[in-house]
Amino acid sequence: MRAVLVSEPGPPSNLTIGPVPTPDPGPDEVRVRVQATALNRADTFQRKGHYPPPEGASDILGLEMAGTVDATGPGVVDWSAGDRVCALLSGGGYAEYAVVHKDLLMALPPGLSMEEAAAIPEVFLTAFQALHWLGDLGTGDHVLIHAGASGVGTAAIQLTTAAEAHPYITASAPKHDLCRSLGAEATIDYTTEDFAAQVPRLTDGQGVNLILDFIGAPYVQGNIDSLAMDGRIIQLATLGGATVEQFSLRDLMAKRARLIATTLRSRSLAYKVKLTQDFASYAMPRFVDGTLQPVIDSVMDWTDVAAAHQRMENNENAGKIVLRVAP
Structure with missing residues (x-):
């Protein structure tokens, strides 16, 4: 698969797209075909070498994504290929595929686009x-x-x-x-x-x-x-x-x-699962009725990731900067 790579810690211009191994889902994990991801300040710090991912997490940038289930690992019965989902990640969102624990996935409400969904989790x-x-x-x-x-x-x-x-x-x-x-x-x-x-x-x-x-x-x-x-x-x-x-x-x-x-990225899996479930129960119906809405500053192709990082670092955005990942 392809993913956004950091050639060396430094400015946004050090971001490129290149090949990396496609991850396989393990027990209780799901592989998602990523269609959209979104920027967070943590991504810019990690790009500079200041915010390494937690032990065991992907070193690819990206703390959230939305897409469709591509494959499931042993023990997964609640999700099937083609399901529309979004999730918080410890890393790996700036890629064509991401692996995530099954209990961290949230089903997309009807009418919510992939770009909108990618702007929700983190x-x-x-x-x-x-x-x-x-x-x-x-x-x-x-x-x-x-x-x-x-x-x-x-x-x-x-x-x-x-x-x-x-x-x-x-x-x-x-x-x-x-x-x-x-x-x-x-x-x-x-x-x-x-x-x-x-x-x-x-x-x-x-x-x-x-x-x-x-x-x-x-x-x-x-x-x-x-x-x-x-x-x-x-x-x-x-x-x-x-x-x-x-x-x-x-x-x-x-x-x-x-x-x-507080921080969230380094929290335990159990903590994130409970938080995700509480949030999904509370919030997803409110995204359907319009009480809540993802706020998107801009949607850019992921090949423009360097410009997206520069926009965030210039404090030009109001709301989320979303990257559309090529099919």
Whole structure:
């Protein structure tokens, strides 16, 4: 089969398409003919040599895909050749075929295209985990979502709205309209506004109950200042830096706050299976009725993968960048 290869760690121009062995499904595994995959920040870090895959995972880029079942391994009875599926992966999505555990597959709802389906697994599972499993999202909660126009951000806005909670976002001004269209009740331009100064106005001085943060060190104090009593911060990434020069733990204690750091790629199979099943049960009917929708910035042929990575690194995208894999 063909796959996207990294000639050596470095810039997007080091991405090429070349031949690799076609994987065979083992016990309880399914091989999927990939028709679409999507970009994630982790892909750009791995391309640079900074984010190796977990032990035993494919070293090919790509954390999600959509396609049709091509072959099944021993012990698989729930899936058959031709089934339309999508899945979260630990790696291997930028290829013509991917092997995945049978319990990580999600059946595509009627009417959902492969490109739309490829834009769902990583961002929606990440947002669902952060909001519901870790963040204890409740009806009426006030939620601050940083990087609101990112893939995870656009998913989180919708999931927050579906839970009858109140989403507020930070993003650059040109991306505010998209976020509002998805349900954001307030938008903050992080380039010109101090989000911590805006939150009291939005919450009648109470602060937000839950924060999803991808930025890290520069936002730590602002996040704490923005919290309501018993508030929760879910740390999903450190795009702005990981080392905090100084902050007081007493500020966290004064608000009885919780700071929860998390990753998803390195989680156990059992954890991912349970998360996938909980999410599919909750969300797939909502994709059918339109409550939830994949948000796609652009669809590009996978031969343009270098340009797709450059677009993401330039922060030009709002929503997911999807790669259509040639038949």
